[in-house]
Amino acid sequence: xxxxxxxxIYEQELNYWPYKTSLRKVIAxxxxxxxxxxxxxxxxxxxxxxxxxIAKKRKDLMLKGVDIDNRYIAYAKKRYPSINFxxxxxxKWKSKELFDVVVCTGSLHHIPYALQEKAVKRMxxxxxxxxxxxxxxxxxxxxxxxxxxxxxAAKLGYEYLKETLKxxxxxxxxxxxxDILWNDVLMHEFKTSxxxxxxxxxxxxxxxxxxxxxxxxxSEYGDYVSFCTKRxxx
Numbered sequence: 001x002x003x004x005x006x007x008x009i010y011e012q013e014l015n016y017w018p019y020k021t022s023l024r025k026v027i028a029x030x031x032x033x034x035x036x037x038x039x040x041x042x043x044x045x046x047x048x049x050x051x052x053x054i055a056k057k058r059k060d061l062m063l064k065g066v067d068i069d070n071r072y073i074a075y076a077k078k079r080y081p082s083i084n085f086x087x088x089x090x091x092k093w094k095s096k097e098l099f100d101v102v103v104c105t106g107s108l109h110h111i112p113y114a115l116q117e118k119a120v121k122r123m124x125x126x127x128x129x130x131x132x133x134x135x136x137x138x139x140x141x142x143x144x145x146x147x148x149x150x151x152x153a154a155k156l157g158y159e160y161l162k163e164t165l166k167x168x169x170x171x172x173x174x175x176x177x178x179d180i181l182w183n184d185v186l187m188h189e190f191k192t193s194x195x196x197x198x199x200x201x202x203x204x205x206x207x208x209x210x211x212x213x214x215x216x217x218x219s220e221y222g223d224y225v226s227f228c229t230k231r232x233x234x
Contacts, residue, residue: 007047007075009172014049016169017177018160018214019106022136022223023050025213029227030101031057033132038100041066041126043090043119044107048076051083066093090119095126102127103134109184109191116190117200124204129230133205136225140184142193150185152193156221157181163214194224206232 014020034040037060042051045065055063066088067073076085102123111119127133140152157180164177183189201208205228214223
């Protein structure tokens with residue numbers, strides 16, 4: 001397994017990946033809709049980029065980031081000391097309080113397929129009844145067998161690499177982007193289709209509103225952002 005990039009390289013990659021469009025949408029939506037003096041939980045927060053950007057725009061919010069990777073938590077604590085970060089496993093981490101906003105960006109595919117639904121349920125359980133859960137990830141074309149899954153993963157990885165090269169990424173970011181294809185095809189990471197993921201969202205949320213942020217032509221694969229509530233959306 002190639003593994004996840006170091007924290008500094010990971011933050012650098014976000015400037016060149018198509019996924020940066022999803023992150024901008026998530027940040028803007030949370031900053032617009034989070035209640036005054038509200039609480040925001042970022043599960044699988046990585047090196048803290050998302051919360052850092054939210055903190056710039058909404059200084060009133062109480063922000064908390066949780067990630068299982070010691071490297072990322074150490075980096076985030078040092079780089080963004082005004083934000084509360086702690087180590088924790090999304091499948092086991094517990095909180096005495098519920099949150100106005102729970103967010104998970106580009107991370108659910110790190111969890112094995114059999115446990116992804118459990119992770120989504122945990123996020124729903126940690127969100128207040130009137131709160132908002134924001135889930136975004138990168139998805140492959142739908143598939144019905146292992147060969148189709150591998151081909152779909154290879155296709156997504158190739159398209160991501162092309163976009164990263166077009167954006168003139170430096171070599172460390174390019175090398176890490178190549179690892180996406182390696183990890184997905186060999187099932188060290190676990191990207192699924194949005195069709196399969198949506199069926200899970202609808203089990204735990206009454207309202208689900210989804211936007212596709214990349215690519216903009218009609219295709220199944222790509223980056224999606226879903227805004228989920230425990231009540232029906234208007």
